[in-house]
Amino acid sequence: MENKHGKRLPHLIDSIPSEAKRNRISMYTIALEGWRRGLNLNFYSYINNNKLDIKYSLNSPGRIHHFEGSGGDLNTEKAIEICDDKALTKTQLKSTAVPTPHGKSFENNKTISEIMDHAKTLYFPLVVKPTDGSGGKGVVSNIKDNKELKEALLYLRDTLGFQSLIVEEYVPGEEIRVFIVGDNVLAAVKRIPANVIGDGINPISKLIEMKNELRKSIPHLYFRPIKLDSTVKKTIHAAGYTLDSVPKQDERIFLRTTSNISTGGDPIDVTEKITNEQKKTAIKAVKSIPGLVHCGVDMVITNEDDTPVILELNTRPGLGSHLFPVEGEARDIPKAIIDLYFPNTKGISTERSNVFFDFQKIKESLIAGSTKAIEVFPAEKNKLIAKRYIINTSIDAIEFYQWLNKRVLNLNLNGFIEQVDEENIEIVIAGKTENDIRSFSDLIGSRRFKSQIFNITKEYWGSPIKLGFEIKNDYLFKSNKELENEIEDIKKKMKQTKKEDNLLNQRINMIQNSRMWKMTSPLRNLGGKIKKCGRIFE
Incomplete structure (x- = not known):
C-alpha cells in the first residue's frame, strides 16, 4: 500500500528524527527552517504544569523571537489568554458577529442542576467541553438527551476534574482545521477515521498491517498506528465484514467511527476545496481577537448549507497534519512562519538543504535538567557532499564506531555507522568538499584495521545527514513503553x-x-x- 496521494515537501524527507515525531513536529520543523536559513537557534527549558518542558528562540542581528510549539511572540499575551479560554473566545467571536455555536459557559460555582436548567434553552444534540481543555480532551459531543447531558457533566467534573465548562449546541457537519497567517489561509485539513482501501487481493487484517507500514513512513503518524482492538473488530462487524474479508479494489473500509489521528485517523488536505466564504469567516475569526497574528481555526462546515461555524482558535496548533497529509498536498507552514518573523531571510531557500540537528540529545539534556539552555551549532550554508560505504569486515559496528568517532569529528565530518549483517557495516559520511571525503577514505584504509577489512564499495548518498557522528540502532530511539x-x-x-x-x-x-x-x-x-x-x- 503506497501513499499515492500525499505530496511531500522534499526538504523534510528523511529530516525528521524519531524524537521529533513524538508530538514535537511543530517545534522541530519551524526551528529547522530558521536554522537552515542561517538564524541562530537556542533551546531552553521552563516549568510547564510542574514539569520541565522546552521552548526555543531564533535570532538574527538586531532581531530575536521566542516560540512555544508553533506559537510565537508576535501573538500577544492577551491574544493567547483569550484563545486559551474557550469562554472568552466565544464572547469575542459573538461580539464581532462571527458565527459560533449557541451556548454558554459556566464557572465552578454553578451546580450541575443550574447548568441543566440553562440547557433547556438550547436544542439537542449538545456538546459539553472544558473552557481550558486542549487537544480535544474532555469534549463530549452529540449528547442527545438530559440523561446523557448529566452523565457528561459528572464525567467532566468528577472524573476529569474540569470545573469551568461550556454547554453548546452540536453543529452537524464536517470539521476542518484552517491555518492562518495574517490575511492568508495557508492550509486546511480534515480528518477521517482509521480506514483501509481494498486491493481485491488482501484481507482486511493484512490491509491493516500494510496501512501501518505506510503510517510508519509518515513522520506525523509514525507513533500512531491502527491498533487492532475490540472497537475496530466491532466496527468492521457492524459494516458486514470480518478481518478475513477481502474488500474490492479501491473500496474504503472504515475501522472506527472517531477520526482521532492518535487512534489511526487520516489527515486529508482540503485547502483547495474550501470556499471563499469559508476562508473569509476563518480570517474574520482571527481578526476578532486583538493581537492575534497567526493560529489554527477549528470550524464546522454545516451539512445543511455548507456555511462555516467557528468552534475555537488555537495559538499553538499542531502542524503535522498540514505537513504530512495522507492524501492531498503538504503545506509548508514553517516557511511562512519564518517569513513572517524574519522577513529579511525570505530570499533564502532551504529546499536543497541536506543537514539537520540532533534534536534527541537536545531534548534529553533539557528535560533531564542537566542544562537549562543549548545553542545549536550553526548549519552549513552549502549542501554537503555525502558518500555511503559498505564495508565487508570482521569488525563489528560498535568497535569500529568507538575508534572512528573522535577521528571523524576532528575531520569536521558528519554521518553514521550501522551494522547491516554479520559481515557488513554501512557508513555514511558527509563533508564540505570531496577532499574531506577522501580524508575519511584514507582513515579507514589505514593500517589499524587493514587486515580485517576485506572489501569496500562506495556510492554517493542522497538523503539528509544529521550533525555529528552516531551509531544507528532503532531501539535507542524507542521508549520503554514502546519496546x-x-x-x-x-x-x-x-x-x-x-x-x-x-x-x-x-x-x-x-x-x-x-x-x-x-x-x-x-x-x-x-x-x-x-x-x-x-x-x-x-
Whole structure:
C-alpha cells in the first residue's frame, strides 16, 4: 500500500528524527527552517504544569523571537489568554458577529442542576467541553438527551476534574482545521477515521498491517498506528465484514467511527476545496481577537448549507497534519512562519538543504535538567557532499564506531555507522568538499584495521545527514513503553501462529482419522509402489 496521494515537501524527507515525531513536529520543523536559513537557534527549558518542558528562540542581528510549539511572540499575551479560554473566545467571536455555536459557559460555582436548567434553552444534540481543555480532551459531543447531558457533566467534573465548562449546541457537519497567517489561509485539513482501501487481493487484517507500514513512513503518524482492538473488530462487524474479508479494489473500509489521528485517523488536505466564504469567516475569526497574528481555526462546515461555524482558535496548533497529509498536498507552514518573523531571510531557500540537528540529545539534556539552555551549532550554508560505504569486515559496528568517532569529528565530518549483517557495516559520511571525503577514505584504509577489512564499495548518498557522528540502532530511539508494546505485539503474533498451527494439526488428524482416508489407504500405498517402480525403470 503506497501513499499515492500525499505530496511531500522534499526538504523534510528523511529530516525528521524519531524524537521529533513524538508530538514535537511543530517545534522541530519551524526551528529547522530558521536554522537552515542561517538564524541562530537556542533551546531552553521552563516549568510547564510542574514539569520541565522546552521552548526555543531564533535570532538574527538586531532581531530575536521566542516560540512555544508553533506559537510565537508576535501573538500577544492577551491574544493567547483569550484563545486559551474557550469562554472568552466565544464572547469575542459573538461580539464581532462571527458565527459560533449557541451556548454558554459556566464557572465552578454553578451546580450541575443550574447548568441543566440553562440547557433547556438550547436544542439537542449538545456538546459539553472544558473552557481550558486542549487537544480535544474532555469534549463530549452529540449528547442527545438530559440523561446523557448529566452523565457528561459528572464525567467532566468528577472524573476529569474540569470545573469551568461550556454547554453548546452540536453543529452537524464536517470539521476542518484552517491555518492562518495574517490575511492568508495557508492550509486546511480534515480528518477521517482509521480506514483501509481494498486491493481485491488482501484481507482486511493484512490491509491493516500494510496501512501501518505506510503510517510508519509518515513522520506525523509514525507513533500512531491502527491498533487492532475490540472497537475496530466491532466496527468492521457492524459494516458486514470480518478481518478475513477481502474488500474490492479501491473500496474504503472504515475501522472506527472517531477520526482521532492518535487512534489511526487520516489527515486529508482540503485547502483547495474550501470556499471563499469559508476562508473569509476563518480570517474574520482571527481578526476578532486583538493581537492575534497567526493560529489554527477549528470550524464546522454545516451539512445543511455548507456555511462555516467557528468552534475555537488555537495559538499553538499542531502542524503535522498540514505537513504530512495522507492524501492531498503538504503545506509548508514553517516557511511562512519564518517569513513572517524574519522577513529579511525570505530570499533564502532551504529546499536543497541536506543537514539537520540532533534534536534527541537536545531534548534529553533539557528535560533531564542537566542544562537549562543549548545553542545549536550553526548549519552549513552549502549542501554537503555525502558518500555511503559498505564495508565487508570482521569488525563489528560498535568497535569500529568507538575508534572512528573522535577521528571523524576532528575531520569536521558528519554521518553514521550501522551494522547491516554479520559481515557488513554501512557508513555514511558527509563533508564540505570531496577532499574531506577522501580524508575519511584514507582513515579507514589505514593500517589499524587493514587486515580485517576485506572489501569496500562506495556510492554517493542522497538523503539528509544529521550533525555529528552516531551509531544507528532503532531501539535507542524507542521508549520503554514502546519496546514493551512491541514485545507484546510479537507475543500476540506468536500466540496466533501457534493457534493456527494447532488448528492445522487438528485438521490433519481429522483427515487421517476419517473413514475415507482409511478406505483410500491401499490406493495411496499402491501409488507409492508405482512411483518406486517408475524410478527403477528410468
